Amino acid sequence: MSPPFLLLPPQIIMPSEFRHRLKLLRRRISESDAAALVVTHLPNVRYLSGFTGSAGILVVQPDRATLFTDGRYAVQAPQQVRPAGVHAIIPPTSILRAAGEYLGSRQKRGSHRIAFDPNQLTVAQHKDLRRTGGGRISWIFGTGWVEGLRLLKSPPEIAKMRAAARLISTVFDEVVPLIRPGVTELDLAAEIDYRMRKLGASGPSFETIVASGPRAALPHAQPTRKRLRRNELVVLDAGAILADYCSDLTRTVFVGRASKSIKAWYRAVLEAQAAGIAAVAAGVDSSAPDAAARRVLDAQGLGKYFVHSTGHGLGLEIHEAPRLAKGQKAKLQAGMVVTVEPGIYVEGIGGIRIEDDVAIHAGRTEVMTTATKELLEL
Amino acid sequence: MSPPFLLLPPQIIMPSEFRHRLKLLRRRISESDAAALVVTHLPNVRYLSGFTGSAGILVVQPDRATLFTDGRYAVQAPQQVRPAGVHAIIPPTSILRAAGEYLGSRQKRGSHRIAFDPNQLTVAQHKDLRRTGGGRISWIFGTGWVEGLRLLKSPPEIAKMRAAARLISTVFDEVVPLIRPGVTELDLAAEIDYRMRKLGASGPSFETIVASGPRAALPHAQPTRKRLRRNELVVLDAGAILADYCSDLTRTVFVGRASKSIKAWYRAVLEAQAAGIAAVAAGVDSSAPDAAARRVLDAQGLGKYFVHSTGHGLGLEIHEAPRLAKGQKAKLQAGMVVTVEPGIYVEGIGGIRIEDDVAIHAGRTEVMTTATKELLEL
Secondary structure (H helix, E strand, O other): OOOHHHHOOOOOOOHHHHHHHHHHHHHHHHHOOOOEEEEOOHHHHHHHHOOOOOOOEEEEOOOOEEEEOOHHHOOHHHHHHHHHOOEEEOOOOOHHHHHHHHHHHHOOOOOEEEEEOOOOOEHHHHHHHHHHHOOOEEEEEOOOHHHHHHOOOOHHHHHHHHHHHHHHHHHHHHHHHHOOOOOEHHHHHHHHHHHHHHOOOOEEOOOOEEEEHHHHHOOOOOOOOOEOOOOEEEEEEEOEEEOOEEOOEEEEEEEOOOOHHHHHHHHHHHHHHHHHHHOOOOOOEOOHHHHHHHHHHHHOOOHHHOOOOOEEEOOOOOOEEEEEOOOOOOEOOOOOEEEEOOEEEEOOOEEEEOEEEEEEEOOEEEEOOOOOOOOOEO | OOOHHHHOOOOOOOHHHHHHHHHHHHHHHHHOOOOEEEEOOHHHHHHHHOOOOOOOEEEEOOOOEEEEOOHHHOOHHHHHHHHHOOEEEOOOOOHHHHHHHHHHHHOOOOOEEEEEOOOOOEHHHHHHHHHHHOOOEEEEEOOOHHHHHHOOOOHHHHHHHHHHHHHHHHHHHHHHHHOOOOOEHHHHHHHHHHHHHHOOOOEEOOOOEEEEHHHHHOOOOOOOOOEOOOOEEEEEEEOEEEOOEEOOEEEEEEEOOOOHHHHHHHHHHHHHHHHHHHOOOOOOEOOHHHHHHHHHHHHOOOHHHOOOOOEEEOOOOOOEEEEEOOOOOOEOOOOOEEEEOOEEEEOOOEEEEOEEEEEEEOOEEEEOOOOOOOOOEO
């Protein structure tokens, strides 16, 4: 196996970057005349504070940021958030109620506007927060404020994502020789996940997909005990988390010698994917890559088999903004990282999907995944 | 490696069991004078309909049950839900809005009560659902209605969980010989995940924990590139998903020869765990096992190092009801499956945690995980 050090992310997130993120967020908070934002989504908590635990709420105010977490993280939390200038509190009871009480106790006079993201708080949590915060707080929507920052990746973030993309590409190269009749989908998924960790990933960024034969017609098939057979398409879709950031790669191979019609389908998807990638650029609508990929498949009568959108943003989470889909109006910008992954799915026969991770820079794009896209006949 | 067939779950969930679950749920819905329940939590959708996709909303009415999902599951969804008597709809737009419009169109006259679980719908989704459902619907809380059914496992469910528990125990036995100075935490995590899949698991039920030396003082440490050294405690905490059901196992080993004080700590945790397991029984308060485990550690002056609760329910999800913790009033019942996992964590030195999965039967309990609990010095 390749030496893991080659794949180590070259840069870390510096304390100054966390402080910069908090500064930008505070600007957004004050533009809305809010006194604080309650951050409840864990990837957002991690992005702003460096905290990696599985329970945490971050309250961001103009002059301070406070993390509420539980006893399991009593040692870890202060270590992780201190560089970002964040203070950690371990309340004896529910962290949500503690955050509500904390905010309530700080709003002594008059009414205060406190923001939360309605996509990241359940109805029950909202009720709890309102109750513990008390009647003086006026709760407002802070929809996507942190995601708006996460959308544009900094150079150290792009460097990590490049390393994660190369890592999963290396895993694919290593797994290709194992693809042959008789191995099960689960065997291959196990090999993929094992190898990504041996190369330094902390784990898969989503449940690895290996779908063979007619099962490849299910775009989101989970791997099963089904054995690969001769004359089957195999879709492999996997991503690695390296230093917190996700990658996402799909390749489709053929077991045996592909027929002319399979080859024609494969060429069509590959062409559609190339058209999608070519349409990715700073300044264009985020619907453009989808339209470009769809045009190619439509022209070959395959559009009806392309049942999902063309791609999605990627970062700390496997699915982020922007969406590359019909009807999306947002402009693509430098600093975004997106997948481009058209596919066709034919019931009873199988499916073909090809996916790369693409970083948008000023004036150019960078395909970060490097695995071959030739049709491999194994 | 052991032959995977030994670990195959012996029973499948029959169509009649899905229909029985829906029948019990309909009884709960009608007791609340509701016309429907909107099920938005995916494990609940799976439990009631058999659907395994990553996007789905199930609307359960007295005379029908309807799954809303997207184009990626056009082939898979109808196949999976038909045995449960559920009808699948693939709307052209948002599945939540489609569910709202569907419910709105069925409530022509007067006001209708429709239930949802406030823990499983975001504030934004709730707003969307209210808007698309229209003004005639009166939305009520159906908190934990499906979880209330999932709490009590049927014999085929227990059989699957027993197989999942044995599988992760076998994985632990296989990994023990690999634990030695020089291997990294990530290497061991990779071996654990690889082996569980080779034995038939679809994947880990949570991110595998391997924490060594002072890092073992972090109850929820993620594995790192840190290498194991001589004279360190190593906490290994992993679970497998087999046929949809989770297991959860923790063992702590010592690299080298343990000192007297480490041995005394280990014995204390083991005694606390035995006391916790002995306190698990149908009819007792769900706080009793926690109190029993805590009593043992308190008596040895170690209570202050036990910073989390004693256990949790287990099933389709890794954390379910009941909680085995202070202040919990619910009674334990036959059909529940819980973890018992006391631990102590000493900053700068390390931690010890021992965890088993325990099924509660009428008149007896069954420890389903089988890995040895002797202190292994490796």
